[in-house]
Amino acid sequence: MSVIGEAALSGFLDLLVGKSLDSALNFVADHNQLHQQLKQWQSILPDIQAVLDDAEENQIKNMGVKKWLENLQDLAYDVDDILDEFAYEELRLNLQDTQPQARPSKIRKFIPDRIIRSIFPPTSFQFKNSMITKVKDITDRLNSLTTRRSSLGLSEILSQAATSKGKQPRLQPTSVLDGVVEYVGRHKEKTEMIELLKGNNLNGVSVLSIVGMGGMGKTTLAQLVYNDATINKSFDLKAWVCFSDNFDAIALTKAILQSITSETCDYSNLDLLQVKLKEKLTGKRFLLVLDDIWNENYNDWTILRSPFGAGTTIIVTTRLQIVSSIVDPLKAFHLDKLSDDDCLSIFTQHALKARNFDGHPQFKEIGEKIIRKCNGLPLAAKAIGSLLRTVKYHREWERIYESEIWNLPEEQCGIIPALRLSYHHLPSYLKRCFAYCSILPKDYEFEEEEMILLWRAEGLLQQKAMPQVKDIGNQYFQDLVSRSFFQISSKDESRFVMHDLINDLAQVVAGDICSKLEGDMQQKFSNRTRHSSYIVSDYDTVKKFEAFDQVKSLRTFLPLIFSRNYFSRPFLTEVRFG
Template identity: 75%
Template sequence: MSIFGEAALSAFLELLSAKLLDSVLNFVADHRQVHQQLKHWQSMLPEIKAVLNHAEEKQIKDEGVKHWLDDLQDLAYDVDDILDEFAYQELSLKLQKTQAQASTSKVQKLIPTCFTGGHFSPISFMFNAKMISKIKAITDRLNSLNTRRSSLGLSEIMSQGATSKGKKPRLQPTSLMDGAVDYVGRANEKQEMLELLKSNNPNGVCVLSIVGMGGMGKTTLAQLVYNDPSIKESFDHKSWVCVSDDFDAVNITKTILRSVDADSRDENDLNLLQVKLKEKLSGKRLLLVLDDIWNESYSDWTILRAPFGAATKIIVTTRLEKVSSNVDPVKAFYLDKLSHHDCLSIFAQHALKARNFDGHPQFKEIGENIVRRCNGLPLAAKAIGSLLRTVQDHSEWERVNESEIWDLPEDPCGLIPALRLSYHYLPPHLKRCFAYCSIFPKDYEFEEEEIILLWNQKLKFKAKVLETNIFKI
């Protein structure tokens, strides 16, 4: 099961519990057999949902747990289908009652004995042998899953994510830095880059590249250099562009031009844009950061750099050696892993709002063990530190340290175990939102109001379909 499948399942069980609590139990109150079984579902679903965190983690090495989760997901969909049938019939009866009130002469035709006082009576066509058989089959499967849960050793793991503040997906990096964080570990690289950027370079545009695997701190190093006070004295203009997967020369040039001339016209012709940019840069010194380049085309690079001359200095960050080679840097900075001491400082700042563990000796040993698992990656130290920021229970730190997710290899998408672990501990409603936002292209820019509107439309879609079907009967 994928991580997004896990997100859907967690949220799905929560939604099913809510459906049962809302109206279905009242709707079937007059049918004792059905009501008792749905009450049983209502008590069982929260117990199963409580062990999902453990199951999602344990399935990594236990095939039996993986099959249990797959069976649970199948059951959840079947339960949802039955509850939708109840919802459909309830809305149908409400519509019939409304029509009956408008036409009293047709009351007996529109409301047979199946409707009495707002509830289904035992003779309702809904509770025929086929429907009761479906309900009983689901009850048997639910009991079986619960029995298997115990035999698989699944137990409840509380989610630290319940204290998580964020409700939006991660945004693309910008040039600005967090003033509350003391950045460590790249002082030598930063100093050398500053000296190269401020030196004279008569041989055309000067490019520096920062190369390293995901999570190594390439963007952070570029931010440190970009925001250094001495840069402001050495350049007339600065521009930051997050390039990412979509190497669009027109949009990149537009962004650079707007940083140089805020009143520039919104052109879409690359030639006009580059001519205008070249004019604006005449006699001016520009520092340009092109962050996160993946495009390996040398031709695209030569077209993009055409407006720039010797007064322009460019910093490129990339994971790819070929990209670094294409931009022909004066020097390429290959980032290695941080020292344990520097990683520990990053972790402590995000977990404890402190540079070290001097004020929190009870967490020192377990904190050092967790940092060793981060394997020198600053992003991993930050992610896990942020995860534990509001957690004061030592046993929860132990649980994070002992998680089997650490033993997973980095997947083809570059998702390091620490980031997968931080996702794992999100609460179900945030996992669901995270999964929904994954449908947007990488680095897609959206407003908070837009996401809220789209999310509400998604949640209302199924109800709208039900209403539409009812009005067709």
């Protein structure tokens, strides 16, 4: 399954519609035909951009919309290539103008410039004439996409976006634990959190944060602590509130107040709500869980926590390290992967209603392979175990193992929406950087500077002044670390790695645009491929590179050497063909 990431594409179009296209328009201002064509681009592209969000929502169910997005993505890259040609020619001419000029001949002084230009057209004019066919072809394709957009009903979908998005809201976790399943793997963190919560917190608000990527078990850990019997004895009042995507202080305060009073609250004034909440909490020990916080605004946080005082302890769960910093926790618990043994217990409880394979030896070997594929992610162990709960045949277990997790039915598998939600919340410029990372092999360990250089080579770091490039790259990189897309390597703290399922997610959102040539199996790349990595082996032959036969516009070719337990990069190659 391949899904076009609309926001990454939208970010790409932002760049094209913005500075790149403006520069090209200035450069061709003296060429009427080209200038008119580019002005059409400038008016058509924003109209197409306006329906991208709705196109993404409909592409899974509508193959026509998916094909439209694929064609748009190809076109965006072709537009970028043409704008690059204009930028290169302008730079070349500017450099040429700075070179010492030969003295004009005496005869040339007496010939008018317009006559000279008619006999010997300037290089710039020749170049612009040569670009007419290419530009006209792009304009025709843009017009075709606009016509096709209307026939797909994307314009109508746009007007209904607000209501259609609200039809199936994301199901929010609650404080209630599954009484059937025994939870494993977080006993150390649970014990430490409970000890901190039971300590003296009468001097002010205490905050504990739980941080980790989607599916790592943050909410489960909070549930374990919230429902612990000793915690119930340590607090007078408790409340559990799950954040929505949009921060609403009034709704959140009202939800907290209703949780502790069990009364319907009709106030819509934030001040009245907070005064009433503060009155209810005075002199009480209060435990509040704020689950799944995405909001990074410090002012919003200070407003929300203002009614709380001595005796209040707050547990925050979040995927973002920056949120953990904003809430200023007494301690932050960063959740890492579970051990294979813990994943095995989660998996077998959901698949076999047992703690292990002792009663089902026929599934032991294939089950352990599935568990290794979960790569320490408890949500994956739970989701795949749940899929196999009613499956009694060994061959069906093999089929699940052989399939990619991303090919499992989305309505049955919680992994896909859980991880895609993290991607959905990325700014568009980070979505492009993340999707590009799909060319990295699984388990590839990389340095921050290495990744920044790759992004810079592809023009993903947008800046006005060259000295700022590295700073912007560092900011992008650390943002992705903060959001758990990159994790510090367990082997070398100076290097980073992507979780296997995060790597899969990158491939899903990048689609055919990014490809990896790896292993000995014969591969064929799509003609849409623009970026590729290649794992070098000792006995490569020309036949292996037939995978690139259909690739006409490759931009990136990244050779990687696998040596013992790590990959190394012999050199970085940024190429453009076509």
